[in-house]
Amino acid sequence: MHGYLVFVGKRLLQLLAVIFFGVSATFLVTHLSPINPVEAALGRMTARSVSNPEAITAMRAALTELYGVNEPIWSQYINFWSRLVQGDFGPSLLAFPTPAMTLVMRALPWTVTLLTVATLITFAIGNVMGGLAGYNQNNRFLKAFGLVAIGIQPIPYYVVAFILLILFGFVWPILPISGGFAMNVTPGWNWPYISSVIQHATLPALSLVLVGFGGWFLGMRALVSNVVTEDYVTYAELAGVKRTTIVGSYVMRNALVPQLTALAMALGGVFSGTVITEQVFNYPGLGSLLIDAVNAGDYSLVLAVSSVSVTAVATAIFIVDLLYPILDPRVRAE
């Protein structure tokens, strides 16, 4: 138990470091930007209507105060952190004066759900199929499956998502291609809503799964074909241990340990994929929010989305890392 606590402590330290460096980098990069957030905000607010100069001057003063841009950078930095720990990134421009954080929190559950479900499915399918393929190396079906995996795996998220959109939205329109849920349902714990959410998430999730499972499949297949030659597997086979036990608890279980590390490392990439997928399917998550924010030059919102993504991904990695000792008792002892 002590070993585990040390392990958790180390990881926690790392998590904090990642968040600190990531968010600081986010701050620095945005504050070195040539974009003056005040003028950008003014430009946006006055683009559609003719405002008189006095009103603009007043607004400029208010925004300058709000963004604190006339202060030296280190004081802005301290300010930034002190507001950040309260979850305050300032108002968004996209939805002025709604706080950027409100928008992020509204979008976050969609991304988290999509990402969690897609990752779990991907991880499960890839590893189970890969494990079986590594164990039964002569199975025709699994061999064919492997070829498909090699074929799809290297294609960028965008292309797969787009092909799905064309196939299921245009050629054979059976699934919804945009939005999070249909217009005629009430959000909440009711079946029409849930089924609508599932339907709308199908194509985005499918595109993530299609791109993702190949990597797990190939990795697991290679790992398993190594593990099956291990003595403890041979020995268990000689002892007549049940085949399902061997495949599950001896082969897959051991091969899963490095796969879990790989999962932690892959989460950042999966997040990138989610951004694309959301954009293609107009899904209301963090990704499309980020893209909107960039397109609108929304300073606060870009900062908020980036910081939250860094934190969220780092936290997800942390959680996966915490699972690691459960899978590998050797780590617990160290």
Added chain:
Amino acid sequence: MTQNNNAEILKVEGLKAYYQMNYFGVEREVRAVDDITVTMRKNEVYGIAGESSSGKTSFIKVLAAAIRPPLRVVAGTAKYNFASGPIDVAHATPEEIEAVRWKHLSYIMQGSMSVLNPVRRIGKTFQDFAQRPLGLKGAEFESRVVNHLARLNLSPDVLRAYPHELSGGMRQRVTIGLATVCHPEFIIADEPTTALDVVVQKEVLSLIRDIQKEMGASVVFVTHDMSVHANVADRVGIIYAGRLVEEGPTRDMFFAPKHPYTAHLVASLPRIGDRQQRPALEGRPPNLADPPQGCRFHPRCPLAVDKCRKEVPPLETIGPDHRTACWRWKDVEPLVNVSAPSGEMA
């Protein structure tokens, strides 16, 4: 040490087991086990010696009923005579083999470090291995295992441990425990002491010996280390190039080997007070895909004559329980003066 009157537990007759491989369209056949006939008795420790890639591992695989492609039994039988009935493991169905596994026929694998699943608690492994053959459940099973472990000087705590939490010796004892918990009639021990330090090695050997005696089981003990054989085996068989070349009571084999290869193996044993390197046998073991004509040992044999190059020597009985396959067995002299090896050979 002479328990000749005991009944036979295993009778291997004319066993041929080949690896059949296909490299880039070329069929190759490796004759790993080439016509071995041997008998093993109840309640004895039979040592098998031989260099690596001599075919002893393949032979063991057949005995352990672990025949997997590309290894195939081409001819012969390997009949066990278990309490539950006779079984020819060379030709038995998987179900028949399943029925005797671990309950009657068990196996101690080499490499104590890697035969235990690193992510599974020892107790779980015991369940996986022994629950089905024992037909016990819950507390009954647990007490059986705990009692058995006690016999091996292991506390019940190991059941909750992971392999990496145990020392090498403990792990080996666990492995022996795994193989013997079902009180099998026949135990195959494949290099169980390799990679252990000398003290632990000794401890493990006596443990195997004790357990064997206590349970009245038969043990096939495989190692290339002749000194180990000297310590535990009742009889020793030497395998060279897929064939049994000599077989006899341990004492005879060490003091009066009747095959040049045996003589060499015995001579290469290190002894206290050695000043120089033991003479090494020249040449390498033959390629089993294309073994030499006649006696397979002839290219390396100091006594080889023309006949040896042309005709295969049969396995002749030359004394009580002593058989050899050499045209010139009468000319074989021990290469060094061997004093009686220490050990429990009473």
Added chain:
Amino acid sequence: MDRRSFLIGTTAIGALMVAGNGLALAQEAEGSAPDLAQFPRNETVIVHNPEGVIRNPGWFNLWANGGGGLSTGLQQLTADTFWYIDPDAGIPEASENAIYYSLAEGPWEYNDDFSEMTVRLRKGIMWSDGVEFTADDVVFTVEKQAATPGTGWYGAFSTQIESVTAEDPYTVHFKLKAPNSRFHTTFSVRWNAAWIMPKHVFEGVEDIVAFENNPPVSLGPYTLHSYDPNGTWYIWEKRPDWDKTTMALVGEPKPKYIIYRNNISTDNRLIEMRNGNLDMIHDLSPEGTFSIVQQDPDVQGWFPGFPYAHPDPTLPMAVFNLQNPKFQDKRVRWALTLMLDARAMSMASYRGAATLSAISIPPTGTHPRDYHAPLQDYLINFELDTGSRVIKPYDPDVGLQIAEMVRPQFGDQVPTDPEAIRNSFGYGWWKTDVQAAEELLTAAGFTKQGNQWMMPDGSPFTISVLVPQEGVINRLGVMIAQSWAQNGVQATAEVATDIWDRTGAGDFEVEIGWAVETYGGHPDLAFFLDSYHSSFVVEPGETQPGRNWMRWKDPRLDEIINKVRGIDFNDPKAIEYGHEFVKLHLEEMPNIPIMSYNVFSIQSNRFWTGWPNAENPYANPVTNWSNAKYIFTQISPVEGAS
């Protein structure tokens, strides 16, 4: 199940629960739950709103910027004000000269010096909560916003209005701080206008800038039914007492429900219309339009044939940043103009479906009659001194040439009559004259080294051309940059997603956008021209209010603007002053006008029919304009479609 499996299982389920709860929490159920049968297609029109995701979807306060949507149906279906000016002809029996008298009973009434305005209101108009609309609402609207910075018309009201009084419940009297003959346009809808606030709702609100106004009390014929908490659709339901709104004067709106959907990518729009999930699309790409019109016989554009698109009364142009030293010499601006090829720009941007304009007036609505045709001779004889000779740069036949270029592809869909060609392809544009451009640049002190123009200070002449990320304006900009680059100017198209912001902030060299917008159906130019007054031009680095993006300052311009301010909206002199403006613009070339902004708005006749088009131009089909609401009175469900 052992402890570990249990642990992993509960972790996974826990994660799902958290995510699920998060979703449910984020949504906070809005409205009641209708089932699909509640939106039968013969009672429901589905409209595409070009806005992106509405990030603060629960914001319905039209009078303060709170991140809500505007053209989600909110301004089209629930808002109202005194007058509407249609960019097209208007519904004949309901409008006069494209002007609808909406909350006002008749036209604006000024005193002689335009310092006071009286409006007579209609009687019996009801807010959707049953309260009658009266002059008090108008007075509240003006006084509240004039006193509250941060509201939409704070600037317009506080700087212009001295006082507003309700003479009786149906008469409002405005006293202005200074004479303004265009004051009524503040309350005249083009895209939008100063909407009237419900006094009974807002008077109890302490901070109206932070007030969501959810659900909105409607002055229009529809009320909010439900909306997407993620901000991608809004559903509106017809009021039972729709006949108590000004819409009743035009006709009964036919759909029981109107759904506005936003944040649909270009491809998805086309797919969704093909799948029967959209009736009106705000805009498509030219290629998308050509394709869907061919594939789906139910789909229509504005013109029955090529070029299909609806011309907006806006004028895409290359806007010079006149505060940048590179563009302060008009010879440079003219040289850059003469490097362009009208045919290439038309083909590149609209595949030929563009209406060119050499002058700073959009060639749409009634403007060709008032400006382009009368000025044609002036343009033909227009002379330009290149420094070494005098040339006549205008080419009146360029439209005919483009018509010939597209004829092979579109055949008899392209008109043959020269008059019709002028109307759809434009009256003419400048001849490409690289020789003259070189003379102009040389005269301005530029030198040519190899194929590269150097500025008088010796550094290479580089131009960053700011273009939006997509659409026809992007293509136009890329073509313009390419033309300049081919003629020795290092011009590159810079794609900016925040082009509006950068335009306003003056953070550009040349921007492809528009600084000219008009009413379309009315010759008055004050809508954009008034904002060109030098008093509005700001210093570099600050944000420029409205339309004069090039920050053009000229005393002669101020003079024209002052003259326009002194005459009535309907005074024929307005056209004369407009001609003066055009001539001044040609002399200075502060921006290069290119063509009208043609919007590929399309409609499907699958479930509803009776949409406006060039043959029956009763309304603007561009869905986000407030005056598009009149369309709903003219359409009818298709028999048997479902």
Added chain:
Amino acid sequence: MFAVFRDLIRYNIEFAIGLVLVGIVVIFACLSFFSPVDPSLIYTTIPDQPPSAQFWFGTNSRGQDMFWQLSAAFRNSLVFGFTVAVLSRIISIAVGLTAGYLGGWVDRVLMFINDIFVAVPIFPVLVLFYFVLRNNMDSLTLALIMACFGWPFDARLIRSVALGLKHREFTRHAVFAGMSTRKVLLEEHLPYVMPIVFSTFMNNMLWSIGLEVTLAVLGFTNINNPTIGTALYWANSHSAMVVGVWWWIVIPVILMVMTFIGLFLLAMSMNEYIDPRSRLRRMGA
């Protein structure tokens, strides 16, 4: 090294296929050096022509000959991927060898930094850089930024090999012979990690080209520069697929899939061949 390649081509069908696929694409990309048209110009030919004898890959709605357009696009993308791979290899070799050889706190610090880089989601970071740099974000800048994020995974791999090498006989000899750390790393250890470097090189190219496509499709790169991503961007902004100009999307996607599968197969087969574990086992570590 060449013997390795020869063996791989002869005995590893995946490697051979990968080589052929990548070879085709590279040759195609090299053709752009002989392109008769400037790929940055638009409306140089009749738009929307399907593939024909005159236009092998058709023409797009921007009036560009797709053959030459894609040739230039693939050249730029491959060069881009190559640049990122080279730069990030340099970082990962330096970090991996140093951490593995020196061990101790240097190792711990380097691996700590390494883990931070692994945990930062690259995509939002790239978008952030685009947000800040806008049009100053040319291919080289993007390559530099991506190289800064493309090394940590491979550095770990190299470190694990270096850890094994550290205790090998020849290392001790070298140290006793008085070789400097830098020399030991560069002359003694580098050759052992080169195979890994080559295999991760392919993977890294795959990764960087894929990311570039992603960014470009969203319009977050200089879209005037022809690359695989911008080709798709323009096709998309002209609704190419739904209006039936399928060749504008299908052909680049086929070529891209060829490139990606080719690179992937090369990386995978080399990886199998030189799997660090089996390699170390063979070396007797």
